[in-house]
Amino acid sequence: MRNPGRMFHKVNDIPLKYKFLLIYLFCVLFPIIALNIFFYQRHTADIRIREEDNLRKSIERASGELLGMIEESVALSHSIASDNSIYEALDRTYDTAVDYYEEYNSSLRGKLTRYQSASPNILEIGIYADNPTIQTGTHYHVIGTGSQNTPWLERLMSTDGSISFTAYHDNRIFNPGRRISIVSRMNKFPSYSKYAKYLKIDLNVDKVDRILNRETGSLQLQLVDEQNRVVATSAGFGEPGAQIPAHPSFQAADPESGLVLERPIASLNYVKGWKLVGFADTRRMDALLAAAHRSIYWLAVASTVLPTLLIWIILRSYHYRVKKLSKHMGRVRNECFDLIDIPEGRDEIGALIRSFNVMTCKINSLINEVYKLEIRQKSLELERVRTELSMLQSQMNPHFLFNTLNALLVVCTKKGYTDVAEIMKNLSLLMRQLLTRADDLVPLQEEIQFTAMYLQIEKFRFGELFDYTFDIDPRALALRIPRMSIQPLVENACKHGLQARKDNRKIRVAARLTERALEIQVSDNGVGMEEAKLRRLMEDIRSDRRMDGHIGIRSVYRRLGLFYHDQARFLMESDPDTGTEAGFHIPVSRLDVKVWMKEA
Numbered sequence: 001m002r003n004p005g006r007m008f009h010k011v012n013d014i015p016l017k018y019k020f021l022l023i024y025l026f027c028v029l030f031p032i033i034a035l036n037i038f039f040y041q042r043h044t045a046d047i048r049i050r051e052e053d054n055l056r057k058s059i060e061r062a063s064g065e066l067l068g069m070i071e072e073s074v075a076l077s078h079s080i081a082s083d084n085s086i087y088e089a090l091d092r093t094y095d096t097a098v099d100y101y102e103e104y105n106s107s108l109r110g111k112l113t114r115y116q117s118a119s120p121n122i123l124e125i126g127i128y129a130d131n132p133t134i135q136t137g138t139h140y141h142v143i144g145t146g147s148q149n150t151p152w153l154e155r156l157m158s159t160d161g162s163i164s165f166t167a168y169h170d171n172r173i174f175n176p177g178r179r180i181s182i183v184s185r186m187n188k189f190p191s192y193s194k195y196a197k198y199l200k201i202d203l204n205v206d207k208v209d210r211i212l213n214r215e216t217g218s219l220q221l222q223l224v225d226e227q228n229r230v231v232a233t234s235a236g237f238g239e240p241g242a243q244i245p246a247h248p249s250f251q252a253a254d255p256e257s258g259l260v261l262e263r264p265i266a267s268l269n270y271v272k273g274w275k276l277v278g279f280a281d282t283r284r285m286d287a288l289l290a291a292a293h294r295s296i297y298w299l300a301v302a303s304t305v306l307p308t309l310l311i312w313i314i315l316r317s318y319h320y321r322v323k324k325l326s327k328h329m330g331r332v333r334n335e336c337f338d339l340i341d342i343p344e345g346r347d348e349i350g351a352l353i354r355s356f357n358v359m360t361c362k363i364n365s366l367i368n369e370v371y372k373l374e375i376r377q378k379s380l381e382l383e384r385v386r387t388e389l390s391m392l393q394s395q396m397n398p399h400f401l402f403n404t405l406n407a408l409l410v411v412c413t414k415k416g417y418t419d420v421a422e423i424m425k426n427l428s429l430l431m432r433q434l435l436t437r438a439d440d441l442v443p444l445q446e447e448i449q450f451t452a453m454y455l456q457i458e459k460f461r462f463g464e465l466f467d468y469t470f471d472i473d474p475r476a477l478a479l480r481i482p483r484m485s486i487q488p489l490v491e492n493a494c495k496h497g498l499q500a501r502k503d504n505r506k507i508r509v510a511a512r513l514t515e516r517a518l519e520i521q522v523s524d525n526g527v528g529m530e531e532a533k534l535r536r537l538m539e540d541i542r543s544d545r546r547m548d549g550h551i552g553i554r555s556v557y558r559r560l561g562l563f564y565h566d567q568a569r570f571l572m573e574s575d576p577d578t579g580t581e582a583g584f585h586i587p588v589s590r591l592d593v594k595v596w597m598k599e600a
Contacts, residue, residue: 020315028307036300043292051218051285052259058215059263059278065211066223066276067266069121070165073182073201074270076115076122077163080199081184086111086127087192090140094133101135112139124202127186128153131195143198152200156183163270167231178205180231182270208232219261219278226273321349325356337364441563444511444518445477451487451509458494466498468507476513479591481520482559488552489522489582496550497526497580517569518591521583529574538572553582564590 014022080086089107094100112125128143128150136142143150155166163184170179179202186197212221212234223232259280265271321342328340337360340353448470455468490507498505510521529537541554553572560568567587574580 017315017319020311020319024308024311028311029304032300032303032307036296036303040293040296043296044289047285047288047292051280051288055219055259055261055278055280058219059221059261059276062211062215062221062278063263063265063276066208067271069203069207070182070265070271072119072121073203074163074184076119076125077182077184077199077201080112080115080125080127081186081188083111084189084192087186087189087197090127090129090131090134090197091192091194092133093131093194097135100133104135104137104140108140121204121207122201123204126200126202127197128200129195129197152179152181152183153198156185156198159270161269162187165271165274167225167229178232180205180208205232209235215278219280222277222279224275224277317345318349321345321353325349325353328356328360332360332363337361337367440483440559441480442483443477444472444479444481447481447483447486448472448477448509448511450484451490454487454490455507462498462505465503466505466507468509471508471510471512473511473513476511476518479513479518481518481586481591482556482563485556485559485584486520486522488556492550492553492582493522493524493526493580497524497528500527501525513588515588517585517587519583519585521581523579523581525579528576528579530576534572534574541570556584560584560586 085107089103092103094103112127116122116125126139126141128141130143132142134140134142143153151168152164152166155168156164163182165180165182167178167180170176181203182201184199186199187193208223209232212223212232215221216234220234222230222234225231259278259282261278261280263276263278265274265276324340324342328338331338339357339360342353452470459466459468486509490509493507498507504525506525508521508523510519510523512519512521537550537553541550541557557570560570564586567590569585571584572580572582
């Protein structure tokens with residue numbers, strides 16, 4: 001069966017930093033760049049489409065309003081052309097001007113004024129007839145062959161329809177200017193066709209200009225007639241009457257004019273060829289595109305820099321700790337069990353580092369316990385021999401001395417020397433304890449009894465000038481501690497602390513069991529030591545230098561180290577005014593440990 005792992009063996013050979021680099025390039029950097037390019041193109045296209053749509057709406061809105069004005073004027077022309085009274089009055093032949101004015105006052109006056117006042121989009125309404133018997137007035141005019149300033153009539157005559165839409169310039173003395181007019185033939189009633197009659201409705205040019213100027217924010221508009229002449233334009237954009245070339249939709253007239261849009265006014269015959277031409281200023285669109293470019297650029301920078309920085313931080317944390325772990329694992333092969341002393345973190349790599357440290361500690365502990373047990377046993381044996389020799393260094397024959405003390409005890413008892421007998425008894429028990437080859441771990445109660453016998457001897461020595469007290473926690477009496485660990489501290493207090501004091505010599509021995517440790521304390525009210533002297537004493541105890549005194553304290557310190565390693569704490573404080581305190585703390589977890597020699 002094929003091993004599926006082989007297909008990935010090349011990936012497994014790539015170093016971690018290059019794997020992360022590949023992941024970063026193909027999963028972060030390149031996709032972000034591609035997405036930003038795609039987003040920029042889509043956003044740019046959306047801006048162009050939106051702006052072009054806005055331009056279309058603008059020109060459609062303007063075209064719709066203009067068409068509304070034109071259709072309103074056409075509808076008005078139909079209404080006027082349906083009034084037969086006007087036909088009758090204008091088709092009649094008058095003998096005198098007085099006859100016309102009488103008819104004018106009776107039927108024509110005010111008719112067109114009512115129509116004109118009803119629509120604000122109408123500038124002027126006029127009816128023109130070739131009846132020479134009527135008089136030219138406000139709304140009624142006489143026309144004839146060769147009449148001047150009637151280009152609108154020429155435009156109507158050139159068309160086949162009855163209505164035309166035209167623009168021209170009125171050169172009359174009164175009210176000259178541009179005109180945009182709806183012109184129609186009044187031929188609805190054939191019975192009144194003696195004279196030709198024409199209706200001309202002039203649109204409000206100012207209203208047309210306002211419609212065109214309303215879109216100047218985005219578009220410059222020009223109203224162009226069928227002859228491609230500019231009829232009306234936005235403010236400041238060309239002059240009416242000028243010729244303009246035809247522009248296909250959405251092509252720039254020049255680099256600054258932007259888009260050009262054309263929209264016919266309507267498909268009706270009388271406005272055929274009329275159109276609105278819109279010139280869009282691309283600077284607004286260019287500004288929008290530039291803003292989009294800047295925003296997408298900074299978005300691309302942010303979306304690239306921030307993930308890059310985050311990935312770099314994560315990679316550095318990952319790679320640094322993995323490299324440390326790999327380096328220390330290589331040291332383990334050379335029997336170097338150093339701990340990884342770095343902030344390991346709470347992730348999986350931190351868990352690996354913590355597991356490695358725990359494993360290293362256990363391996364180191366097993367090596368020390370298994371391979372170095374013999375050396376420690378020999379050290380323990382040597383320290384015990386040193387302790388016994390130091391306690392009995394002045395005695396040539398301990399058994400002879402022990403037997404002699406027993407004989408003296410018998411004599412003192414027969415003679416009634418009670419005090420001396422008690423002291424001899426305690427001294428005999430002390431000698432028996434020193435000569436006993438018992439376990440080095442003894443119950444605290446036994447060590448307290450041994451210490452009490454020694455203090456009774458010191459009491460006999462100093463008399464009323466010396467006193468001692470015990471403060472022992474009953475729960476701690478059965479706990480096993482190293483033999484001869486309290487008596488040397490008491491002996492040191494008597495020899496170095498109380499001997500120089502003249503009276504009121506006191507020693508207190510205390511044992512207290514807490515949740516963490518068994519605390520032993522021996523305190524005296526002797527002369528004490530200065531801080532510098534105490535510091536030198538502690539340095540001598542921890543070293544191998546020769547000491548003239550305090551050998552018992554060094555013995556206690558070393559025995560605690562042999563039994564409990566660095567877990568037991570030896571404490572010593574001193575003050576020249578209050579005395580000295582010496583003791584040690586043994587962790588509760590180590591109080592049930594058997595002595596190494598017995599386990600062996």
